[in-house]
Amino acid sequence: MSIYDSLNQEQREAVHHTEGPLLILAGAGSGKTRVLTHRIAYLMEEQGVNPWNILAITFTNKAAGEMRDRVDHIVGMGSESIWVSTFHSACVRILRRYIDRIGYDNNFTIYDMDDQKTLIKDVCKALHIDTKIYKERSIMHAISSAKNEMLSPERYEKSIGGDYSKQKIADAYWEYEKQLKANHALDFDDLLLKTVQLLETQPDVLDYYQDRFRYIMVDEYQDTNTVQFQFVRLLADKYKNLCVVGDDDQSIYKFRGANIKNILNFEAHFADSKVIKLEQNYRSSAHILKGANAVIRHNVGRKEKSLWTENPEGEKINVQSFDTGYDEAEFVAEDIENQVRNGHSYNDFAILYRTNAQSRLFEERFVAESIPYKIVGGINFYARKEIKDILAYLKTVDSGQDDLAVRRIINVPKRGIGLATIGKVQDSAIEREIGFYEALGGTDLIPGIGRSAKKLDSFVALIAYFKEQSKDLSISDLTKEIIEKTGYLDEVNKEEQEVAEARIENIDELLSKIATYEEACMDADEPPTLRGLLEEVALVADIDGLDENQDYVVLMTLHSAKGLEFPQVYLVGMEDGLFPSFMTVTGDDPEEMEEERRLCYVGMTRARERLVLTCATRRMVRGEIQHHRQSRFVGEIPEELKESGKGSRTMQKFNKVAETNPRSRARRVFHTPAYGGGQKVPQQFVVKSGQSLDYQVGDRVSHGKLGEGLVMEIIQGGRDYEVTVDFDGVGVKKMFSSFAKLVKIVL
């Protein structure tokens, strides 16, 4: 009995077909991950392929990690030398080695969307582009699309004809590229684009990677865009051992440049390719699967296929209708609580919605009922202000080449360096064709700088001090040093208590992430470096932080849910105008409606045993009440597969309204999910061994700067204690015990 016997005939065929191009059309829940992992195992065990000759591309780091684990599990050893990674991290690895060949610095930084937006803003200012007319967002989007289609500024400009507004965008694109290069920075799209340029222009590099990756596998192929397609095509061109897996019914990233033709035309792109369809679904109950099939059948532009299952019929799809979004959230919370009382665990449940904004009502309800939950997405952890600030310090200490980072922190915390001064430094830097940070090194050369020179000098001295420290300290300690010495923590503590607590919680989490990174490096026998950390941080996706082993309800957008499965799924906000979105309902693009429908299909097929669809007739959207009717997608499910709520609930509203107003704002900041930290598991007090404090709540302590005070509270944070002290005449402060250096006063 071999491990391959557990596969069905089509799956086995896909595993055994190792030479030449292969397209696996894998319906939802048809076991494609199983096929991919077994295929890798087969290549290594039966075909004797070296693990380092295999490249597997997934969409998220989480998927990559899981795939590696599963391969590890099957073959035992050797899986660590397979490249299993996302498009982006694979490209970074290649670029770190060779990008100097095309005129960039191998030590480049990666700009996230926030940085991009700041840069675009600068560009618009420099070019006198009115951002009221040309929105940063749309310029960014236009540039991103151009890059996805592999249009350089030159080619973009040629393509636009005499269009005046597009000319503006072309101008911005030129300048944007210039600035990126000056900052030694690449944006997300560049990671792909520059890699393709590199492979296209450097035959020896291309040859090296073609030989290295003799067997290439790509997951979620329906969501690849043009530049990703080129990347794959180039690498596979020599040996043609390319296996792609996808499902055109699950293509949901058109807005991001995904080109569905990549999958529809696979056979045309790659000669002598083989196509295998996986149509048996192992995940969902028959009722759920039939319902999903019925919905997706309304799409015209798709490859006809019919998913079937041997699974039992199961419960009918539960459809519930409510008056308001509050009622909807209350129902879901209660429904979950009821089932947990009956033996289900919290991580059996997922709540899926169309827009991130919808998470709030559920979050409030869950907090009120102490249901542990985790929100995936929303504002990315690494996009939070305090995190970006600290990372900007680390970037500056590391290289000082990233002007954006330097400018971000030059006056954070406040040092009396204002916009006017920054402008003068900037002008002088441009004048002399040097970097911003470099210009700070010679303040006497900056005209009209006046009294600000001293402040700038002391900033430079501060950074220099950290640079010196970074030689001896671990990254964790360096970071703590930065938080303390810059006065950042004091600044945070000056904010409103609840805001400050949330920020400290986030900073604490960053510190533990850094520590985790350092430990991982130690395990791998590599020295932890600032650069390595910053890179890892730049490429994480929200979903990467999800951990199935933790017991919490997860909340996320339908987009984030792709590739996941749950015993029970609540698809909430099933309303025309919300899902399908307002834009789609009012617009007249049938293709957009089809993409929404695919999204619905993806959502429904996440459920294994039970699927609940809910809607509200009234809900607050952007501060005003909107009325919606039930989503057309619900109507597309045959009646015999549905059962409606046993008495749809009309609840008294008065007690709920009160809860939404007064503290909701502060509460939101406080409870806002920290990626990775959003779970509100009832606090556990686990004290780590080897670490203890010589004071406790109620003791009098003394602090170097703040004098004496009374310890109010001690909370075990990630790797440290968070101590609240009421200082005499100064007030209540929160701080980390490890660098607050509090001393107990013995009376």
Added chain:
DNA sequence: CCTACTACGCTTTTT
């Protein structure tokens, strides 16, 4: 140069 206030615009979805 900093802070506090007002007005506006925004929400689809994200590696």
Added chain:
DNA sequence: GCGTAGTAGG
């Protein structure tokens, strides 16, 4: 409803 950009006053 919320965050941010822009403005006025200190």
